[in-house]
Amino acid sequence: GAVVSQHPSWVICKSGTSVKIECRSLDFQATTMFWYRQFPKQSLMLMATSNEGSKATYEQGVEKDKFLINHASLTLSTLTVTSAHPEDSSFYICSARDPSGDRTDTQYFGPGTRLTVL
Amino acid sequence: SQKIEQNSEALNIQEGKTATLTCNYTNYSPAYLQWYRQDPGRGPVFLLLIRENEKEKRKERLKVTFDTTLKQSLFHITASQPADSATYLCALGITGGGNKLTFGTGTQLKVEL
Numbered sequence: 001g002a003v004v005s006q007h008p009s010w011v012i013c014k015s016g017t018s019v020k021i022e023c024r025s026l027d028f029q030a031t032t033m034f035w036y037r038q039f040p041k042q043s044l045m046l047m048a049t050s051n052e053g054s055k056a057t058y059e060q061g062v063e064k065d066k067f068l069i070n071h072a073s074l075t076l077s078t079l080t081v082t083s084a085h086p087e088d089s090s091f092y093i094c095s096a097r098d099p100s101g102d103r104t105d106t107q108y109f110g111p112g113t114r115l116t117v118l
Numbered sequence: 119s120q121k122i123e124q125n126s127e128a129l130n131i132q133e134g135k136t137a138t139l140t141c142n143y144t145n146y147s148p149a150y151l152q153w154y155r156q157d158p159g160r161g162p163v164f165l166l167l168i169r170e171n172e173k174e175k176r177k178e179r180l181k182v183t184f185d186t187t188l189k190q191s192l193f194h195i196t197a198s199q200p201a202d203s204a205t206y207l208c209a210l211g212i213t214g215g216g217n218k219l220t221f222g223t224g225t226q227l228k229v230e231l
Contacts, residue, residue: 002164004161006161032217034218034219042223043207043221043222043223043224044162044207044221045221046218046219046220049216049218057216091159093161093162095161097217104217105149105150105152105167105211105217106152106164106167107152107164107217107219108164109154109161109162109163109164110161111160111161112159112160112161114159
């Protein structure tokens with residue numbers, strides 16, 4: 001149980017284009033999903049918290065107009081990197097919180113999406 | 119300032135030995151602490167969660183301790199195997215933090231034959 005998928009697993013795009021990454025909870029309903037970014041040899045940095053049916057909460061220093069988050073259903077959140085630039089190249093990982101039972105504080109992570117902007 | 123520090127150097131141990139990884143934090147009051155395993159190019163995989171009122175948790179060959187006085191968690195893998203080689207991350211969940219996790223820097227473990 002508690003499986004989270006991401007799509008695509010990797011993407012290469014040209015500078016100036018937009019890229020959408022999907023995060024799905026496959027066997028549970030996630031009222032809250034999180035988006036992280038990880039640069040090589042560094043730890044995960046939280047970008048934003050996504051709550052179903054409401055606006056995302058962004059961490060300090062993360063541009064909300066550049067990283068658009070939509071959490072339209074209890075099993076799907078999307079991150080759109082708008083007008084991508086080479087410095088946006090990174091490993092993007094989502095996680096979902098299972099609010100049921102004693103797993104409520106645990107986050108389950110997707111496999112990640114490698115974004116390369118040329 | 120707030121900091122979460124793990125063993126800065128990679129940890130190399132021999133197969134069959136016990137690996138002990140350290141997570142120290144300052145200026146945090148975590149409600150719980152979680153340990154994750156991350157393989158290269160993959161997302162973290164949840165291993166164990168321990169709450170502030172718990173001293174120790176076990177799961178198969180894994181054991182985690184949590185000392186809120188020392189502000190430290192120790193993560194043990196007994197009878198280590200080469201397949202345990204990975205980066206291990208600790209993450210703190212803060213009281214009133216909206217279920218957000220703050221991650222440590224990670225420790226790379228290599229189990230050698």
